[in-house]
Amino acid sequence: MQYTLKKSLGQHFLIDKTVCEKIRAVLLEQPIEQLVEVGPGAGALTEFIYNIPTHSYKAIELDTEKVNYLLHAYPDLAGKLINEDFLETAIPFEGSFVLVGNFPYNISTQIVFRVLDWKTQVPMMVGMFQKEVAERIAAKPHSKAYGILSVLAQAFYEVTYLFDVPPSAFNPPPKVDSGVILFKRKAIFPAMASEKSFYHIVKMAFGQRRKMLRNPLKPYFTAAQLEDPIFTKRAENLTFEDYAALTFKMHNP
Numbered sequence: 001m002q003y004t005l006k007k008s009l010g011q012h013f014l015i016d017k018t019v020c021e022k023i024r025a026v027l028l029e030q031p032i033e034q035l036v037e038v039g040p041g042a043g044a045l046t047e048f049i050y051n052i053p054t055h056s057y058k059a060i061e062l063d064t065e066k067v068n069y070l071l072h073a074y075p076d077l078a079g080k081l082i083n084e085d086f087l088e089t090a091i092p093f094e095g096s097f098v099l100v101g102n103f104p105y106n107i108s109t110q111i112v113f114r115v116l117d118w119k120t121q122v123p124m125m126v127g128m129f130q131k132e133v134a135e136r137i138a139a140k141p142h143s144k145a146y147g148i149l150s151v152l153a154q155a156f157y158e159v160t161y162l163f164d165v166p167p168s169a170f171n172p173p174p175k176v177d178s179g180v181i182l183f184k185r186k187a188i189f190p191a192m193a194s195e196k197s198f199y200h201i202v203k204m205a206f207g208q209r210r211k212m213l214r215n216p217l218k219p220y221f222t223a224a225q226l227e228d229p230i231f232t233k234r235a236e237n238l239t240f241e242d243y244a245a246l247t248f249k250m251h252n253p
Contacts, residue, residue, distance in 0.1 A: 014044040014102050014128075016169035019180075024048040026126050026162065026182060027100060034093045036060065038086050038101030038111065038127075043070050045102055050077060056093065060086045086111065091118060099125040105174070108133055112153060115183065119156050125183040126162075134161060134179030146236045148206045152199065155190055155240040157183040190244035197247040205235040205243070213238070220250045 014020065027035070027049060037059040040046040050057050060082045061067050067083045082089060087110055099122055103111050108129045115122055129137070132145075137153050138161040139145035153159055160182040167173035192198040201217065208216040214231035221231070230242065 012102075012105070012170040012172060012174045013042045014169060015171050016165070017044075017048075019128075019165055019169050020045050020048040022163065023100065023126055023128075023180065024052065026180075027052060027098065030124075032098045032124075034058075034095065034097035036092050036097050036099050038099060039104055040070060040081075041066055041102070043073055045100070046070065046074065046077075049100060050074065050080075056080075058082060058092050060084060060089055060092065062086070087114060091121065093121070096121050096123055098123065100127065102128040105130045105133075109149060112137065112149060116152060116156060119185060122183075123185045125157075126180065127183070128165060128178050128180045130174075131164060131177040131179040134181045138181055141239050142237060144236070147209070148202055151202045151206075151238075151240045151243060153183070155198070155244065157185050159183055190241050191248075192244040193247035193250065197250055198244055201246055201250060202243050205238070209235040217246075222251075225249060 023045060032052070032054045034056045035049065035052070035054045035058075037046060037049065037057070040059040040061050041063075046059060050059070058080050059070070059077070061070070062083070062085045064083055067081050070077055070081060082092060087107060099115060101111075108127075111127070115125055128134075133149075136145045136147055137149045138159045139147070139150045150159075162180045162182055165178040165180060167175070167177065169178070201220065204216050204220070205213055212232050212234060214226045216235075217231065218226065225231075230238070230246075
């Protein structure tokens with residue numbers, strides 16, 4: 001049974017088995033009860049992970065042709081494939097589950113926000129992203145790569161950049177390098193007035209990242225508050241703890 005590549009879905013199929021083995025090894029470092037693979041495509045990674053010791057495995061794949069191919073190639077996957085858009089599907093399990101995938105580049109940042117929405121149920125994620133995006137998510141303060149994704153992800157997860165993946169590991173080869181990162185949920189989240197205000201202040205701050213914070217954040221603080229030296233810094237100079245602390249002082253969040 002053959003399948004076709006769909007550029008509209010950002011499909012670049014993994015063909016390097018060494019990469020698949022490395023991702024499998026990361027997953028095996030701790031027991032997993034329930035595992036969800038995002039975008040299995042033609043099943044290169046699926047072959048290595050669908051039968052690791054878990055209570056349950058599911059995969060979410062938008063492309064119906066690939067779902068049919070996977071069922072043909074791996075009959076054991078019957079009843080375990082969800083033929084839906086990951087960004088619109090219902091949460092796949094009750095209780096905790098680990099997320100893994102070679103994420104489509106065109107929705108990779110949206111996948112991170114989905115994981116953050118589901119963070120109470122997702123203690124760990126192993127994901128492959130375009131290298132630039134992976135580096136942004138893992139970036140530390142005071143760097144050009146540090147931004148909204150860095151702050152929001154690192155507030156709730158320990159983020160580790162694991163390894164690079166070259167274009168030759170895929171068919172067709174993308175024009176950019178890729179990178180695999182690991183999310184491990186923190187035992188304690190930073191104190192904040194609300195997640196809504198935290199997300200809002202981070203997005204507003206980085207909306208004018210080259211200016212001192214007193215400019216983008218002016219609507220949310222009094223003139224007296226804006227005299228605090230922290231507002232002379234730029235967005236990239238604050239840690240997630242700094243942003244979380246500021247939410248308690250905001251008005252009109």
